[in-house]
Amino acid sequence: MPVTAPSQPATDAELIARWQSGDQRAASALVERHAPSVARFAASLGVREEIDELVQDTFVRAFQSLESFRADSQLRTWLFTICKRLLLDRKRAERRRRDVAEIDERDAATEYDALDVMVGDELAERLRDAMGGLTDLQREVFSLRVNEGMAYAEIASAVGSTEGACRVHYHNALKAIKERLRDA
Incomplete structure (x- = not known):
């Protein structure tokens, strides 16, 4: 009986191509693969509340602009960049709404993190x-x-x-x- 080699997990590029072809499971696989890293990254930036919402928004933004993703960097790096930008946008909007001073660096460093x-x-x-x-x-x-x-x-x-x-x-x-x- 011939032994078959275990199949390799699909690469990010393969999953992206499958998603763009209409395979919704490919999008789920990308989220499952990268959501924990994006959440840890958000926590390392001092996010304490609404991490799940930030991660979800990161993937929504990524899937909306997937055609602009350049494969010369890793998908995870691109997701971190999107997450960071979303976080900065939220901070700016919050600052404008409340018209308060920016959070002191020491406060951000003492927040919950991984x-x-x-x-x-x-x-x-x-x-x-x-x-x-x-x-x-x-x-x-x-x-x-x-x-x-x-x-x-x-x-x-x-x-x-x-x-x-x-x-x-x-x-x-x-x-x-x-x-x-x-x-x-």
């Missing part, structure tokens, strides 16, 4: 405090590298910077965090 699940409360709080001293860009690069395991090229695409600059931001963030944890 690290709370992985480490004990005390260590998580110390790490959040240490991250409070980072710039927004350093915190974002650090989170994408540590939480998502993204390569510097992917991070650069997601944050709109260069690979070299992202390496420097990550290095500086890591150094600052180590110093703050050592001094705490």
